[in-house]
Amino acid sequence: METRIKRMDHEIIYGIVEPGSRVLDLGCGEGDLLYLLAKGKNVKAQGVELDESAIYKCVEKGLSVFHGDIDSGLKDYPDKSFDYVILNQSMQEVKKVDFVIEEALRVGSRVIVGFPNFAYWRARIRLFFKGKTPVTRSLPYRWYNTPNLHFLSISDFKGFCREEGIAIEAEHYLGKRSRVRLLPNLFALNAVFVVTSDSRK
């Protein structure tokens, strides 16, 4: 169930990334996405990951990865060091989201953000009728063991981009098994956005 969702967002990101580009994956986990990109799209891949055992898995796959947290992982990179900076399912665990997104936009020409949609209809129902913290396919944790620091909806993210002058280049909405076209803030479990710094700013 969780793996099926992951494959869909990996598929989408795989489709977005140009062959041969330089990619930084923040919170890369065991390197599954980076490995796909390195093998299939011949990217120059770099990961950042906090969990030591995940680092070993990345190295096993032949990936280059830095052991550290996302919040401080970007600051030493010169501007536009990467074609893509990926924050897939890791933005929610970051301490200072606005700072990290700003830095990601400095370091990468494009930033790919993937996150679970808190306003998914089932979550709303559970909160409204049961009065309890929603547990969904994309937010499967209980309130007491969730690693997520932030809970946001698709509308929240779009509003954030508007406020910060961040340009949305592409938006993809994922349901249980396929893409969502209608009312994504209501019907999408996950979202993948491609953003860049607004050139007008």
Added chain:
Amino acid sequence: MTNEGSAGIIKTQLFTFAQPPGELKLESGQVLGPITLAYETYGTLNAARDNAILVAHALSGDAHAAGFHEGDKDPGWWDSMIGPGKAFDTNKYFVICSNVIGGCKGSTGPSSVNPKTGKPYALDFPIITISDMVNAQRYLIDHFGIDKLLCVVGGSMGGMQTLQWVASYPERVRSAIPIATALKHSPQQIAFDEVGRQAVMADPDWREGDYYGHGQPEKGLALARMIGHITYMSDQSMEEKFSRRLKEKNYSFKFKTDFEVEGYLKYRGDSFVKRFDANSYLYITKALDYFDLTSDKHKHHGKHQETKFLVIAFKSDWLYPAYQAQEIVRQLKIRHADATYCEIRSTYGHDAFLLETEEQTHLISHFLKKVHKEGH
């Protein structure tokens, strides 16, 4: 599980070069020659000469990194990492380890005979730097006909040599693995080295370095080594190893060895003076303190760093704390280097690079496989 044997029975070899008038020019401006390097090799150099790995040793190490010397009970200092099926697999790679100049295990150092006088150099031996050590090693690599080393690796001072190799000969190093090391010594690290040197020099038996033929400044050198050992362990590892255990049943109420930890340090100090030259200790710690790759001449000039890196640090290492490894990573990020960094969870302290075999083997063997593959 792989069939992990030993590198076998090994004999240290000697290579002499820099015969006058072709002496080696040192960073100090002085020259040194002829120079002898003691070295050992494990595995076989392939026809393409592209499977060579240079292992650099730490402060009190030597060329005997793996295998056994005839009649020895204990193997080389990194035998757990070098051998068939091990991290540095001698079935695939040609591993070289040489004793640094300034050392006392076969390479030219203060205890070596000065051909001009027929007596040991003692303090006539010039002050050498990590850069000088690496320049001398380069002659050995040239001697093997190796154009590009597959990898240079080392822990502590060996890590500094690794970084220096990349700084001095970037086109000759395909990959580098600096472990438990730094781009430069902090004042705290310099302070520990200085205390050790002062201990040696305060011993009247040091005789201003002119002690050859009269024994060694044993008390001073043993004391320096005791200080060193404290810095190589962690608070936690010392608690686990010794706690407050006494040698006898009760306190002696005298100034003798009451605690097990005291006995251990004394034993370590006493055995060290049997195998290490006091002047070498001075020269090598000086080289450690002079090492600085953050100085102006190493400033980034926009060039990409082609050498691939695996940077390793250990959590409980307070002598070479992880922030220093992160500083290395910072420089690599600026240079767009292809690099991996891992801070291994360990309680051993600085000694961990000699002891944490499993995690290091996992990281290193996969890293080398990747580098080796990309070259073909």
